[in-house]
Amino acid sequence: MQIFNLYFGRSVAGRAEVSDKEWREFRDQVITSALPNGYTVLDGQGAWMNPRLRTTISEDTKILVVALPDAPESRATINRIRSLWQRRFHQYVVGMTVQTGCGSFSTAEASSMTASGTTNDVAVHYGTDGLLDRILEALTRAGKHIDKLSINDLGLVDEFHSRRRLATEELARMLAPVATDHVIDIGSGIGGPARYLAATYGCRVSGVDLTPEFVGTATGLTGLVNLTNRVDFRQGSALALPFPDARSIWHGRRTWR
Ligand SMILES: C[S@@+](CC[C@H](N)C(=O)[O-])C[C@H]1O[C@@H](n2cnc3c(N)ncnc32)[C@H](O)[C@@H]1O
Secondary structure (H helix, E strand, O other), X not given: OEEEEEEEEOOOOOOOOOOHHXXXXXXXXXXXXXXXXXXXXEEEEEEEEOOOOOOEEEEEEEEEEEEEOOOHHHHHHHHHHHHHHHHHOOOOOOEEEEEEOOOOOOHHHHHOOOOOOOHHHHHHHHOOOOHHHHHHHHHHHOOXXXXXXXXXXXXXXXXXXXXXXXXXXXXXXXXXXXXXXXEEEEOOOOOHHHHHHHHHHOOEEEEEEOOHHHHHHHHHHHHHOOOOOOEEEEEOOHHHOXXXXXXXXXXXXXXXX
């Protein structure tokens, strides 16, 4: 999923700032109808330096936080909200930060989690039905041909960590596997980093993940890019790895040899 933060500055040139009433109208007319599954609004204060007087200028700001599927529709929705605010209040831009992350907002999932977390909690937290089908639909909508997919096409959706492919490339350069290496990717998700390593360095990669839906999706996507001879996935726990003699380990943001 992607977590969007939008920063709605309330100062408007040549008139009073956006009032509470105006904010509520915008929220009710625009935001709620665009994001019917929910969102969070925080009060903030933007600040920057007046370059001439070198004093602090500040501005009351509403911060909208919303987690949405990592899909073109989500970005279209967010951009629609931003441009409506810009037009209604004659603003130059609505600031935005975006992070890739994981999370859950459903009561059933949240209530099944414990502070310590169990194997099943992780699978419940991440698991989602029909994931492979939804990914293939999104790729088709993005103009990709499912029978001619490359790992770069999948890069739109299959890297489930901050900075996505950039972080994978940096970490891969540090690990620098050779073709005869067998790398274990712990918490392999839907397999983007594992496929990248195998396709780029020619090594063999085995992914291990607690979440069965991810293992199935990772296996399906790997078949579509013809990497099954070098990349495989199995359901399992980082705490009981089925590779007793592993020497190279890839885990999200770190590698060990
Ligand atoms: C944020 S996702 C990252 C997925 C993948 N490494 C990537 O970067 O695209 C974290 C993954 O770790 C898996 N996971 C969490 N705890 C685990 C554990 N104890 N053993 C194996 N996998 C685990 C989750 O199912 C999820 O797929």
